[in-house]
Amino acid sequence: MFSFTLPDKSRSLIIRTLLWAALFLFFWSLYLPAVSSSPNPRMVLDCTNAGYAAGWLPFVGGPKGIFAGQFGWFANPLMLLAVLKRNRGTGIATMFAVVAIGLILVTTVTLTYIPNDLDGNRVCGFGRGYYA
Numbered sequence: 001m002f003s004f005t006l007p008d009k010s011r012s013l014i015i016r017t018l019l020w021a022a023l024f025l026f027f028w029s030l031y032l033p034a035v036s037s038s039p040n041p042r043m044v045l046d047c048t049n050a051g052y053a054a055g056w057l058p059f060v061g062g063p064k065g066i067f068a069g070q071f072g073w074f075a076n077p078l079m080l081l082a083v084l085k086r087n088r089g090t091g092i093a094t095m096f097a098v099v100a101i102g103l104i105l106v107t108t109v110t111l112t113y114i115p116n117d118l119d120g121n122r123v124c125g126f127g128r129g130y131y132a
Helices: 008-031 056-068 072-084 092-110
Strands: 033-041 051-054 121-126
Touching: 008 056, 008 072, 033 056, 051 056, 056 072, 072 092
Parallel strands: none
Antiparallel strands: 033 051, 033 121
């Protein structure tokens, strides 16, 4: 059986690099176009004049998604908790990360409209910021 282990210094460097890359992708996703939505109310799917919102708009408005059954935004604080708890030696950081990834995957499939102050807007498509 082949077994491969990294020295602690290399492992630490890889983890630090991955964390910086994730932080970069997070801030980049706030700048990039994230979600395209219909200008009409939620029940009308008219994507002819759809406009993309920069990633910071869904990020700031994300907590109100709980009223529409969308919980994907909560992957952000869960990933932050996973990073902050990574040196504790317990599996809690892994648990936070797994739950966050699960929320991301479920939201990617189920996001159909963006709640707003009226009735919401239908999602027409996703941009690079959504995937970053």
